[in-house]
Amino acid sequence: MSWDTFKALTFDFPEVSLSLDLSRLGLPEGYVDSQRDAFAKAFAAMDELEGGSIANPDEGRMVGHYWLRNADLAPNDELKNTINSSVAQIKAFAEKVHSGEVKGANGAFTDVLVIGIGGSALGPQFIAHALGVPSEDKAQVHFFDNTDPDGMDLALNAIGDRLGSTLSLVISKSGGTAETRNGMLEAQKAYADMGLDFAKHAVAITGVDSKLDKVAASEGWLERFEMWDWVGGRTSVLCAVGLVAAALQGIDIQALLDGAAAMDKVTRSKEIEKNPAALLALSWFFATNGKGEKDMVILPYKDRLLLFSRYLQQLIMESLGKEFDLEGNVVNQGIAVYGNKGSTDQHAYVQQLREGVPNFFATLIEVLKDRHGPSIDVEPGVTAGDYLQGFLLGTREALSEKDRQSITITVAEINEGSVANLIALYERAVGYYATLTGINAYHQPGVEAGKKAAGSAIDLGKAIVETLEANKGESFDAPALAEKLGKPESTELVYKIALHMAANAKAGISKIDGAAWHEAKFLVLA
Numbered sequence: 265m266s267w268d269t270f271k272a273l274t275f276d277f278p279e280v281s282l283s284l285d286l287s288r289l290g291l292p293e294g295y296v297d298s299q300r301d302a303f304a305k306a307f308a309a310m311d312e313l314e315g316g317s318i319a320n321p322d323e324g325r326m327v328g329h330y331w332l333r334n335a336d337l338a339p340n341d342e343l344k345n346t347i348n349s350s351v352a353q354i355k356a357f358a359e360k361v362h363s364g365e366v367k368g369a370n371g372a373f374t375d376v377l378v379i380g381i382g383g384s385a386l387g388p389q390f391i392a393h394a395l396g397v398p399s400e401d402k403a404q405v406h407f408f409d410n411t412d413p414d415g416m417d418l419a420l421n422a423i424g425d426r427l428g429s430t431l432s433l434v435i436s437k438s439g440g441t442a443e444t445r446n447g448m449l450e451a452q453k454a455y456a457d458m459g460l461d462f463a464k465h466a467v468a469i470t471g472v473d474s475k476l477d478k479v480a481a482s483e484g485w486l487e488r489f490e491m492w493d494w495v496g497g498r499t500s501v502l503c504a505v506g507l508v509a510a511a512l513q514g515i516d517i518q519a520l521l522d523g524a525a526a527m528d529k530v531t532r533s534k535e536i537e538k539n540p541a542a543l544l545a546l547s548w549f550f551a552t553n554g555k556g557e558k559d560m561v562i563l564p565y566k567d568r569l570l571l572f573s574r575y576l577q578q579l580i581m582e583s584l585g586k587e588f589d590l591e592g593n594v595v596n597q598g599i600a601v602y603g604n605k606g607s608t609d610q611h612a613y614v615q616q617l618r619e620g621v622p623n624f625f626a627t628l629i630e631v632l633k634d635r636h637g638p639s640i641d642v643e644p645g646v647t648a649g650d651y652l653q654g655f656l657l658g659t660r661e662a663l664s665e666k667d668r669q670s671i672t673i674t675v676a677e678i679n680e681g682s683v684a685n686l687i688a689l690y691e692r693a694v695g696y697y698a699t700l701t702g703i704n705a706y707h708q709p710g711v712e713a714g715k716k717a718a719g720s721a722i723d724l725g726k727a728i729v730e731t732l733e734a735n736k737g738e739s740f741d742a743p744a745l746a747e748k749l750g751k752p753e754s755t756e757l758v759y760k761i762a763l764h765m766a767a768n769a770k771a772g773i774s775k776i777d778g779a780a781w782h783e784a785k786f787l788v789l790a
């Protein structure tokens with residue numbers, strides 16, 4: 265890449281110590297100009313959103329995550345005060361925990377267990393991993409981010425005998441998410457098994473009057489933090505959802521908020537070239553032909569950013585992956601996002617990126633500062649960090665040689681400010697991209713289908729238990745059991761559920777194996 269081309273297509277934002285290099289994307293001359301009208305609309309839509317319009321029309325909601333880091337922008341004083349008092353409440357609570365004024369049965373809190381899923385876990389996980397220093401952190405943070413019993417055992421095992429000094433944060437905007445409810449019940453049981461009162465170690469972060477809020481209020485949990493309907497789950501990391509755990513861990517949450525506010529300021533520019541979020545959205549539009557034709561591979565060359573691609577997966581795919589546009593046309597929009605970290609991925613999937621299906625564009629993230637403190641030489645005059653950068657530069661070059669597109673984001677170092685910069689940068693890029701493609705980025709109707717189907721499977725499971733118990737000693741293969749249940753059309757489901765029940769000896773259900781797994785017969789012994 266010539267120095268002139270690099271200079272022409274690399275955009276520096278010293279206000280947020282970030283640079284965006286689009287020189288390896290293959291943008292044709294005049295492309296930015298061709299998008300100015302489209303961006304004028306995107307900027308106008310963003311202004312309206314920030315001004316408090318109903319930017320999520322299906323759910324009739326405002327979209328206010330930008331107000332969280334600058335409450336003066338909130339459309340009225342009531343919201344402004346709510347935001348400010350929530351931040352004050354978080355800081356005051358963290359202080360009480362750190363001073364030992366609020367403590368567990370076994371003394372000052374040493375650990376935090378976050379129970380949540382999706383936007384109620386991914387942000388807190390990303391922040392905890394990106395900014396934590398285990399030996400210095402004021403609390404070690406653990407997660408129940410699924411309804412996997414073994415996963416919960418693993419987290420409890422890491423906590424070990426410190427449960428009596430572990431603060432559980434149950435996080436759910438809706439307050440009714442099944443996975444989180446299950447995690448809460450499992451945690452309650454773990455505390456009870458150690459003779460501990462869960463309520464005296466629990467905090468709720470949820471919408472006012474949600475099921476979770478009511479449980480927390482009636483049981484007298486330590487504290488309740490409010491979540492608002494105008495903050496979406498996937499953009500909630502900079503309200504109580506992400507800030508409580510971060511503050512307890514000892515992370516400077518004001519620096520996080522300031523970092524996001526600084527990026528918000530830059531990304532409000534109405535000049536594409538001066539706005540990194542607009543440039544990013546423009547790049548996505550160009551690379552994917554505005555239709556998600558290519559996947560977004562996120563390759564941060566920094567271990568602390570490992571969870572960024574997981575965080576972005578929800579932010580981008582739940583926001584942009586939509587069947588309909590705002591006018592009701594079927595558009596099946598979205599951009600697939602995946603990634604891990606460099607240079608580790610060089611020894612995994614970079615082979616395919618360079619030589620296989622050209623169905624992606626890469627975003628390499630470079631962090632200039634290697635570590636706090638000096639590094640040893642691994643070869644005369646060369647450090648491990650020099651190698652990390654060498655691999656980034658090498659992969660970038662190797663991709664270009666084969667006409668694989670890439671964007672490079674360079675940040676000065678990893679700290680509260682830069683992590684929040686990145687979060688705010690992508691939030692706004694998603695917002696702009698949504699206007700370019702005419703979709704609602706702030707709802708998630710597709711998630712409901714899976715939730716409903718899971719509910720039916722649970723109901724069918726209850727019917728299977730009842731039927732086998734009522735016919736003790738009699739064995740049924742899947743078709744016979746489905747017939748007995750009056751649901752021959754659900755034979756496959758009956759088979760899958762019964763197989764799982766037998767594997768866990770649920771309600772005394774066992775199986776007699778046949779020649780193949782699907783020929784097994786299920787029964788409750790008489």
Ligand SMILES: O=P(O)(O)OC[C@H]1O[C@](O)(CO)[C@@H](O)[C@@H]1O
Nearest residue numbers: 382383384436437438441497711
């Ligand atoms: O915070 P809640 O309400 O428990 O929801 C968790 C997640 O579930 C979803 O609604 C669907 O996956 C996400 O948007 C959300 O972040």
